[in-house]
Amino acid sequence: MTIAITGATGNIGGAVARALAASGTPFRMLVRDASRAPELPGAEVAVASFADADASRAALEGVDTLLMVSGSEAQDRLDQHRTFVDAAAEAGVGHVVYTSFAGAAPDATFTLGRDHWATERAIEATSMAHTFLRDSFYLDFVEDLVGEDGVIRGPAADGAMAAVARADVARVATEVLLHPSEHRDRTYDLTGPEAITLAQAAAIVSEVRGRTVTYHPETVEEAYASRARWNPEPWQADAWVSTYTAIAEGALAHVSTDVERVTGRRPLSLREVLQAG
Template sequence: MTIAITGATGNIGGAVARALAAASTPVRLLVRDASRAPDLPGAEVAVASFADAGASRAALEGVDLLLMVSGAEARDRLDQHRTFVAAAADAGVGHVVYTSFVGAAPDATFTLGRDHWATERAIEESGAAHTFLRDSFYLDFVEDLVGEDGVIRGPAGVGAMAAVARADVARVATEVLLHPEEHRDRTYELTGPEAITLAQAAATVSEVRGRAVTYHPESVEEAYASRARWNPEPWQADAWVSTYTAIAEGALAHVSTDVERVTRRRPLSLREVLQAG
């Protein structure tokens, strides 16, 4: 079986590629820049971007199993995804493992969750088998929410999120790629071990890092205003703000056991992610 991985220069794709190489499983790494591809034993490198149908089809020729790590946030990301999925179908890829979002739905409050839902539908309609890894927000990004003044600001109210470590997502993806038939046409909800509020997250960051970190709940209007200084495009501003409003409504509070079910390991907590970083 020929396995291909996208996003091999990133965190999740790179971790999966290294894990498969350590398991002596050859892989094909699809990257946009060959010079940045990791040098791994048994790995071949193919150059393609999601938006380039011809290059993607050529890169995926002979591939049986594909890990499609969702592309970087962009206004046209869904179009890129659809182009790539169609290229995979044309190349005869039989099984696509896709990193989706735990709240994926056509009306998801987190606006980018709508793109993930549409990408899932494109994969299903392509005729390929699928495994959807619906990741929650990443615990690794929690510290990045802290402003220079030590405050996390956003309209999350007192809502909680069961955020997941990228390392756990990579471990699940690796297991799926090593044993694809066990996970064929399955959807997994990948969360951390507990749901935490942003106030609790701030307290944990404060304790682990030894600095004062707090959470300030904004109104939606305040959130858009406070982010206007970066002059984001409307779609980007909506994505940023809806990150918090999705938490506020409780859409991300459910704690799943899928990480442990697939990997046989308890998922990492925020404290453990911070201590490892």
């Protein structure tokens, strides 16, 4: 079995690459810049980007199982994904493991969840087997929501989210790559152990970091206005704000046991992620 992974220079792909290397499993890393690829035992490097069909086909020749870590946020990300999925199918890849989103749907409130839904459909339209890892929002990102004044601001109301640690997503992905037949054509919802509100998240960050962090619920109009200073493109502003409105409507409140079911280990909590960071 030949394994290939994308995203090896990032958080999840990098963790998977290190886990495969530690297990003694040979694999191929697809990267856009070979100079940034981590040096790991048993790993070979191929250069390709999602948008480059020819390079992707060449890089995926002989690959049985592929971890496709979703691309960086961009207005044309779905087009890039579709190009890469087609290239993988044409190269003869047998099984794609794709990092999707827990709220993936054609009308998902979190706007980027719509791209993930469409990418899943593109994969299903090929002859390749699949495993969809529908990740919730990342616990690792919670602290990044805190402004310089120690306040988390957003229109999340009192909604809760069952955010997941990137480390748990990587552990699930590694397990699937090593035993793909056991996870063929399955969809997993990857969440943390509990659903917490942003007020609760702020309290946990305060306790662990020893500084005061609070949550201020904005209106949707206030949210767009407070983010205008970064001059985002409309699609990016929509994505930022809908992160919070998806929490407000309860779309991310479901707690799944899939992390433990696949890995045999309970998922990390926000407190544990902060303490490890």
